Amino acid sequence: MTEPAPILTLTLNPALDMATEIGQIVPGHKLRCSDPLLDPGGGGLNVSRAIRALGGDSLALVALGGLTGDRVAGLIRAAGVTFLSILGPGETRQSLTVNETSTGLQYRYMLPGPVWGEAERLRVFTLLRATARPGGISVISGSQPPGVPADFPGQLAQSMPGSQVVLDTSGTALTEAVRTPIEGLSVLRMDSEEAEGLAGAPLVSREDTAAFAQSLVRRGVATRVIVARGADGNVLADAGQRLFAKAARVKVRSTVGAGDSFVAAFVLAMSRGQSNAEALSFGSAAAAAAVMTDATQLCRPEDVMRLMPECGVEAV
Secondary structure (H helix, E strand, O other): OOOOOOEEEEEOOOEEEEEEEEOOOOOOOOOOOOOOEEEEEOHHHHHHHHHHHOOOOOEEEEEEOHHHHHHHHHHHHHOOOOEEEEEOOOOOEEEEEEEEOOOOEEEEEEOOOOOOOHHHHHHHHHHHHHHOOOOOEEEEEOOOOOOOOOOHHHHHHHOOOOOEEEEEOOHHHHHHHHHOOOOOOOEEEEEHHHHHHHHOOOOOOHHHHHHHHHHHHHOOOOOEEEEEOHHHEEEEEOOOOEEEEEOOOOOOOOOOOHHHHHHHHHHHHHHOOOOHHHHHHHHHHHHHHHHOOOOOOOOOHHHHHHHHHHOOEEEO
């Protein structure tokens, strides 16, 4: 049996994720919350945590700083994730998720994180050149740190020659990756709202989404483009095929971590040499499993396996 390709995840703007509950959010009042659940957060870290939950291995590169960074490092160790820390500037940020039990609404408060300078950028380029392995899979996921240029994901990819780079980001970094394609980008993932913003028009049907995704592939933006259509499912396009995986019908408890769970399952399937269809189905099941869990918890493997039959793949 062929050894899986090594997986590297990169988290440059991690967070100490706190999740709590309250009966009702009332402006101007002291709000007494439940004891918080604490997790090491940030896109790449969540991907590594979900990969481990699904029975895979990865190496997480994480920028950490200050006392909060120390706390996050302890939580990463407790989660059993193999990681290397990069010295980040200032204090690692925090994020807060509050579930309002009276309404079922969820409120997510995301702090920006410390500003990066040239020294931090040079450190991460050096570490990537030393750790990224040709033929491996490198996941750039989550928000980019304040202070880095819009084309920073492209600069990161250039520091990992020969690696299959998977990019799941947002905002100006995503816009720049589409406007100025990153050479050799293997996978670009976005959600439907982001895709519509880039397309400049509503993507009402699965066919609309698939056509847009394939147009990006044919422009050289990435070898594969994935668009998450929320509760409808996920679309994948490459140069020769357009696929859709249906989302399993589940009771939603929290949407936190659904995208990261999708990426984790998808790259784990990639690393094992599975097909686009198999990877898309696995990712869709992991995303559905993640929304069934509380707060910042990710997918559970037993839920993923149970939901797989519901996440069938068809051509669009």
